[in-house]
Amino acid sequence: MRDLFYFLRHIAIVLLLGVYAANAQQPPCSLTLSGSVADADEKVPLGNASILIKELERSTETDEEGHYHFYNLCPGAYTFIITHADCDTLSVRVRIESNLVKNFLLPHHYNQLSTVQVLSARQSQELQVREALTARDLSESRGQTLGEILKRLTGVTVLQTGSTIFKPVIHGLHSQRIILINNGVRLEGQQWGSEHAPEVDPYVADRFVVVKGAGAIRYGSDAIGGAVLIEPRPLPTDQRSRAEVNAGYFSNNRQFVTNLQWEQNSKTDPAFSWRTHITYKRGGNARTPEYWLNNTGLQEFNIAAMAGYRKPGYRAELFLSGFSTTIGIFSGSHIGNLTDLQNAIASEKPLQNIDRFSYRIGRPYQQVQHYLAKLKLFWSGSEGRRWQLVAAHQENNRNEYDRALITERPELSLSIGTSSLDLLRETTRSNTRSGELGLQALYQQNVWSGSRFFIPNFRTINLGMYGVERWQLGTYSLEAALRVDYRSLTVFRNRNGVASQSDHQFLNPSATLSVSKKLNEKSQLRANTSLAWRAPQVNELYVNGLHHGTASFEIGDSSFSAERSLKQLLQWDYQHDSSWMVDVTIHANYIEDFINLVPSLPATLTLRGAYPTFRYTQIDALLYGADIRLEHQWSSSWKAGVKGALLWARSLTQKDWLQQMPSHRFEAQLSYLFATQRFQNSYVSPSLLHVLRQTRVPGSFVDYLPAPPSYTLVNLSMGTDCRVGKRNIGIVLGINNLFNTRYRDYMNRFRYFTDEVGRNIVLQLKWKL
């Protein structure tokens, strides 16, 4: 109890004294050393690695995310000995004069002979412009959707459909223009629609990385916006079994979520390990500051299982997962025609709303299932070669239940199946040179049924081949990559009882060049140039129908050619111990034949009324902007950070702005860190988000409603690891939109109808057994 008071007192200190304490002098022997330990091969974090400071005879173990901390160190030079069951022991001497972040990479036993050199090449500079989610961001965003989790990264925003559907947007691009790699396999669902959220259970993953530029070429040619890598933590190797329980509650929509994980490394055969996951989530209607949003509940049930077999020289991994969700869509948003839309917009509060809480989900709603089976083999050959084979199959079933005229069936069912085979060979040629060669094959088919046509049936075959070569030349690192993709698309239609078939073929080369220059011990400069092609997707070619959510009639064009993108990234990063961190990334993306949905006249006339018509057209576009991050830690207890993401998006053809692009946004966060014997890794952290009004909207198109005004949100988060008996319980308490601010966001397609959700108090618990 006394500890609890102590904890609360710390919170009070932060809230009352603010930054006063920031200037406090640092006493001697109060330095903190922290960082992470990861696998040198795949850079995955290593849990339970032991770190010993030889001179002090002090040691600690990394947590499951691979993080470690030493507190109250005196300045000086120390020898660190890092050991892990699977890896070679590493001994490193580190000088500490101020708080320091130090990351270690450990080589695997089985690679001992062939990879001593690999290590030195691999521990060279990071070439890609990428950003990973921190452990704290991850624990705060658990239980949310993938889009909401990723928007914590600079330069990533979300495209929203109401309060339930979130799609990640990287530098203004989304849907088919970014690739989601879930556990080493490209996620293949119905990504083309803005109301189609990625089918991923974030609890299965442990690492979320956004690759903003050139590095995405490994995963496919069409990643002209970037790639998102979602990876689980490695299977256990310490001959123990472990369970983890996660629970979360979200006050706004009274949503609860639970996740159970159980993993084991066999005692009888230490080569064998496995893990299972179960997640259940249920939420009701969300609430804006002034009213409930009818029919915005959701329900999700996911299971996953993975098993691995690991021997010197090879490794096999089988992964199976099932994802199933039912998402309610705000009932006031599905409008009948243009008149309904105008009535809905003219009304301050939504017209067709039932203003009360309920968990019930009625029409309109979506029901989505996604299944993945994956087999990964990894073996090391002679002459520094390592091979990796990934075979996977995904099935995605989507049922859309609109406001039906009479039927009980879904208006639209889409069923997409994808089989893929990826082969990768990595070669270490010397201390300073390494390369990769990859082959990818994909077969996909999509079948629709129901009473409402939107996209036709199709069959796709994609064959890809790529090569990457990496050099280390003094303070320079260099990476060049080439890729060629062949795609064949066969479309099957049936209009007025007449069946037809059409074929499209695309041959697309892509290339990237990345250079990194180490300016000094503290700073690095990176430049990425990538040239990528994206074949038009079937919706852009063939869509022809009513989009109920937007009351618009969309028409594709089957004569489209591929989009060609030239993206340039320039990043400067500076890290002075752990006291200063600066990261500035400037990006520019020139896209030729950018496929864009634009309004067109006349409106489509039907017996239901009139609908505005939108057609896909190809234009030349230029998107440019900057991501800026700045962090400063004054002492072991005070830390602050600011982030900014700026974006300009032009249509060069129409000499006008592009529509539906995120506006500039800024974030500031202050953290007070402390620890007591009972409450470890504790923090209290208020933050501020400011989003500017989007003033760069197309002048040629009069939107139904002008872009909403700028807004500022205040959020508060606090967390601690509480010791109860011999166990640790991780507790995170967050209050999003603390002041219950009423606002609308330009990137939410439902901004025409409703405000954004109001205050949301979030409690998350993590209990390791």
Place this chain on the structure above:
Amino acid sequence: MSSIKEVVMLALVVMAIGSSCKKPSNANDENEHEAINKVVLTFSRPGTANLVFLAEDPDGDGGLPPSRVDTVRLAAGQNYAVAIQFINIVNGVEKDITPAIVAQGRSHEVFYIPTTVQLTVTKTDRDLSGFPIGVNSTWQTGSAAIGTVLVKLMHKTGIKGPADSPNVGHSDLQLPMPIRLQ
């Protein structure tokens, strides 16, 4: 290594099963199957032959605009019993969906909104809650005039009341028909 081979075989079998269920080459018909693309209004008055007026859009939403919208010609100062029929046409095959709409009467209501002509419309049918549906109604026509009557079918699951404005819910049909009272 033999265990790995078995796992590979198993995975390939699973893939083969997974991808062989549905054939994309057997495509579904693209015409919307449940839209209303024909509306028939039947007017009856004792002692006279029934009057029938209709509107249709045989190729459905998009494509060509509605091919026929009749002018409703009625006698001035009379009482008519009116029945409306909602029909779906796919590839020339007609399906009457009026009974299904009446069966889901608590989710639907038909409105007739006159402009520049005088009409008094009384809905004569009721749903299970006792609220009007409007598939059957009586129209009392005013003096001779020319104008339009907007026929609206509103969809309002869970929000229907006894005397809603024509703007409550979503439009399943919004059809302005010219009208002449003579």
